Amino acid sequence: MNKYNVAILGATGAVGQEFLNLIEERNFPFAKLKLLASKRSAGKEITFMNKKYIVEETTNDSFKNIQIALFAGGSASKTFAPAAVKAGAVVIDNSSAFRMDTEVPLIIPEVNPEFIKTHKGIIANPNCSTIIMVMALKPLYDKVKIKRIVVSTYQAVSGGGKEAMAELEQQVNDIAAGKTIIPQILPGASMPKHYQIAFNLIPQIDIFKDNLYTKEEMKMINETHKILNDDSIGITATTVRVPVYRSHAESVNIEFTDELSVETAKNLLANFPGVTVQDNPADMKYPMPLMTSGKNDVYVGRIRKDFSIENGLNLWVVGDQIRKGAALNALQIAEYMVKNNMIK
Template sequence: MRTYNTAILGATGAVGQEFINLIEERNFPFKNLKLLASKRSAGTKLMVKGKEYVVEEATDDSFKDVEIALFAGGSISKHFAPVAVKAGAVVIDNSSTFRMDPEVPLIVPEVNPEAIKDHKGIIANPNCSTIIMVMALKPLDNIAKMKRVVVSTYQAVSGGGKEAMEELEEQLRAIAEGTPIEPHILPGASMPKHYQIASNLIPQIDVFQDNLYTKEEMKMINETRKILSDDKLRVTATTVRVPVLRSHAESVNVEFDDAISVEEAKKALQAFPGVVVRDNPDEMEYPMPLFTSGKDDVEVGRIRLDESVEYGLNFWVCGDQIRKGAALNALQIAEYMIEHDMI
């Protein structure tokens, strides 16, 4: 098998670390590997497949001879993605920078792999919550055309990065010890006000827009339409941060143009790659973040008819947003391109 010169930008963060885990687990065919990060993290030593690598500071010269560049996300993508493409790399970017660019494919490999061929050097990885939701929406849309989607998310603190995870753990310890809590990360480190997340829910992820939706909510709305190539699909979202370390959950309501039964929905979902149906009310079996953390598949359960509309369905979906919602999805894009000789 041919091997590829590969770079990971943001190697020391939560998504970058997951890239490394997955490269090892999936035996990704890299030849030479560059681990890149900010100046602050340069010099960090990381093990990959038994070999020690030293993290380098990302510069404009970092992408020479790189064929596949996996970007973990962040504002640095805006500068370094074009630099990497100019050097000859295909960039798979986990930031929001290019997602809604009409020239950049927005890809979930199980859902719209045919769009990869239209790339011009950059391929965007969707928002983590969007990925988890469309994995469940696509098989349903295949059998009964969707016309409206209502989603409420229950998003783990790991979506806010390593610092947010550490803050939740610190706050839980403080509650147990009876010591004061001074929040400084959530709902966002750069925001003017911060709230305790332990024993709490925060109904704000990212900044508010002029329409009073948050940026995270608008990402889910706009990205879902783009991935499913359906500008007429009506989507509304409420995104909430919850005191869970890892794995997002979402309550989804879908209205269709035609009738769809619970049995048809379960069959379509179970047959879809990357989806597991965990739905057994008699045995109290349903998806939960605790049991989807560290897993590749998204799980769907609580599937039931919406009795308030003619053709509607409710379901609950959980998925590990660092794996399928970020690093795994990006790596699957690269694997698809390798398999189809697109690099």
């Protein structure tokens, strides 16, 4: 098997660290590995597979002789993706920078791998909550077309990065110790106000748009349309940050154009790659963030009829957004390209 020179941009963050975990777990065929980050993180030492790597500051010259560039996300994507492509690398980008670019395919490998071949150097990873939802939608959509989706998300603090996870832990400890809470990170570090997340819910993820939806909510709407190549689906979303370390949960209500039975839906989901059905109300079995953290599959349960409409189903969908919602999905794109000899 051929081996490839790989760069990870954002190697010191949560997604970057997960890239390393998955490369080792899945035995990804790399020959050379370059770890990149901002100037602030440059110089850090990371031990990976019994070898020590020094994290380098990312520059436009960082991608010489690199064939696959895994971008963990953030503003660096806009700056360095063009330089990586110019150097000959395929960029698989986890930021929102290129997702809605008509020249950039937006890929979930189990859902729309046929569009990978249309790339012009950059392939976009969808938003984490979009990936988790669409993994559950796709096998149902292929059977019966979808008319409308109403989704409410319960998103873990790890979606806000390592700092948000640390803030939740600190706040819990401070509350237990009777200390005063001074929030500094959520809903977003750069925002003018911050709220306590411990023992609280924050109904804002990312900034508000002029239409009163948050940017995160619009991502779910626009990206789902693009991935399924179907703008006719009505979609409305409410995204909420919850005091959970890891793994997003979503309540998804689907209105179909025709009838789809609960039993058929369960069978379709159970046979779709990357999805595990965990649905036994009599035994109180259903997916939860605590049990799905660190897992690769998207888990679906609470599958039931919506009796308020003619052709409706309710799903409860849970997935580790650092894995399938980010690093795993990106690495699966690279694996698909390797398997199909799409890397020069």
